[in-house]
Amino acid sequence: MLAFNFFGATEGGLFDINATLPLMAIQVVALTYILNSLFFKPVGNVVEKREKFVSNNIIEAKNKLSEVKKLEADLMTQLQSARSEAQRIVGEAENESDKLYKEALELANNEANASKEKARLEIESQTSAARDQLSKQADDLSELIVNRLILEK
Amino acid sequence: MFFNSLLTNFAALEVGQHLYWQIGNIRLHGQVFLTSWILLGALLVFISLGTKKMGNDPKGLQNLLEFLWDYIRDLARTQIGEKVYRDWMPFIGTLFLFVFVSNWGGALIPWRLIKLPSGELGAPTADINTTIALALLVSLSYFYAGLSNKGWRYFEYYVHPTPIMLPFKILEDFTKPLSLSFRLFGNILADELVVGVLVFLVPLILPIPVMFLGLFTSAIQALIFATLAAYYIGEAVEEHH
Numbered sequence: 043m044l045a046f047n048f049f050g051a052t053e054g055g056l057f058d059i060n061a062t063l064p065l066m067a068i069q070v071v072a073l074t075y076i077l078n079s080l081f082f083k084p085v086g087n088v089v090e091k092r093e094k095f096v097s098n099n100i101i102e103a104k105n106k107l108s109e110v111k112k113l114e115a116d117l118m119t120q121l122q123s124a125r126s127e128a129q130r131i132v133g134e135a136e137n138e139s140d141k142l143y144k145e146a147l148e149l150a151n152n153e154a155n156a157s158k159e160k161a162r163l164e165i166e167s168q169t170s171a172a173r174d175q176l177s178k179q180a181d182d183l184s185e186l187i188v189n190r191l192i193l194e195k
Numbered sequence: 196m197f198f199n200s201l202l203t204n205f206a207a208l209e210v211g212q213h214l215y216w217q218i219g220n221i222r223l224h225g226q227v228f229l230t231s232w233i234l235l236g237a238l239l240v241f242i243s244l245g246t247k248k249m250g251n252d253p254k255g256l257q258n259l260l261e262f263l264w265d266y267i268r269d270l271a272r273t274q275i276g277e278k279v280y281r282d283w284m285p286f287i288g289t290l291f292l293f294v295f296v297s298n299w300g301g302a303l304i305p306w307r308l309i310k311l312p313s314g315e316l317g318a319p320t321a322d323i324n325t326t327i328a329l330a331l332l333v334s335l336s337y338f339y340a341g342l343s344n345k346g347w348r349y350f351e352y353y354v355h356p357t358p359i360m361l362p363f364k365i366l367e368d369f370t371k372p373l374s375l376s377f378r379l380f381g382n383i384l385a386d387e388l389v390v391g392v393l394v395f396l397v398p399l400i401l402p403i404p405v406m407f408l409g410l411f412t413s414a415i416q417a418l419i420f421a422t423l424a425a426y427y428i429g430e431a432v433e434e435h436h
Contacts, residue, residue, distance in 0.1 A: 056211045056323065056384070057323055058211070058224070058323075058324075059323060059327065060221070060222050060223065060224070060324065061223055062223050062224045062322065062324035062325070063325075063327055063331075064328070065228075066231070066319075066324055066329075067328035067329075069228075069231065070290075070293060070328060070332060071332065073235060074285055074286050074289040077288065077292065078285035078289075081246065081260065081288075082267075082284060082285045082288055084249060085246060085260050085264040086268075088251070088253075088257075088261070091251070092251055
């Protein structure tokens with residue numbers, strides 16, 4: 043049953059080298075060409091296409107990212123300048139309104155003073171007129187009193 | 196009685212017997228071609244199915260084939276170098292696939308159930324003709340790779356560090372195919388014999404770990420064969436400075 047027949051036999055044996063060798067070699071070479079066209083080329087195309095696609099996308103994404111960073115920095119500087127501009131405008135407006143307020147206040151003060159002065163003058167003139175009238179009435183009254191006293195005599 | 200005869204049928208070892216095909220004057224080992232055709236046919240069917248509908252998003256078998264392709268490319272690229280690995284990738288990959296499919300097919304498929312008039316079916320790589328054929332193809336390839344890439348300067352390799360190396364390098368050209376062929380042949384044959392003898396002695400359970408070891412060895416031998424072939428080609432195309 044265990045038929046170990048290693049070297050001795052002229053027919054067969056483990057090291058029986060014959061035309062199987064070159065034919066197997068031809069078969070393997072043929073297989074290389076078949077596998078190249080059936081397997082290595084098509085799969086390689088697909089894989090390399092995808093690798094190219096992925097690396098292109100990565101490069102593109104990196105470019106976009108750097109662009110975004112640049113834009114962000116631009117925006118930051120713009121924002122900064124806008125902020126300082128706004129501050130300047132606000133300051134100017136404050137100054138302006140302050141000035142206007144002061145002017146208006148001065149104007150109002152002047153006006154008030156003027157009308158006060160006018161009122162005082164009027165009061166004074168009316169006071170003197172009243173006093174004149176009073177003294178005239180007093181004169182009339184005294185004259186009447188005098189006349190009456192003279193008549194009673 | 197029945198059990199005994201069953202055992203004999205299953206486990207009889209026929210070492211060194213072949214199914215001879217006679218074509219004119221030449222004689223062939225028929226069982227080697229039969230198994231190799233079956234296994235390569237299965238491989239080609241598998242690959243055709245996997246590459247039939249390939250898309251940018253790999254699905255199903257395409258994943259496996261792409262993984263295999265990537266594996267072979269890495270193997271070829273690390274051993275041969277960035278410059279010429281593309282030319283040799285199909286050859287290295289074919290060697291790997293052929294040896295792997297042969298080894299595993301020989302170990303996994305219960306060939307013994309198929310009766311032949313003489314000899315028995317088994318791994319094609321357990322036949323010395325196959326392994327010598329593969330090894331000689333590797334030798335031819337690295338000579339061709341060296342000569343086509345560097346012309347006559349290829350022979351500088353023989354006297355590379357010093358001319359003292361010349362006899363050793365010439366000897367290497369003979370030991371390379373010898374070691375390649377006998378390593379593969381010996382490993383696969385030994386695995387088949389060990390499993391066969393164990394199945395013959397203890398038909399249950401005990402052979403299973405050895406079978407797993409055999410699968411491991413088979414895969415490793417395929418990797419070793421392909422890696423060494425790629426290394427020899429890489430050595431031949433390498434530029435010395």
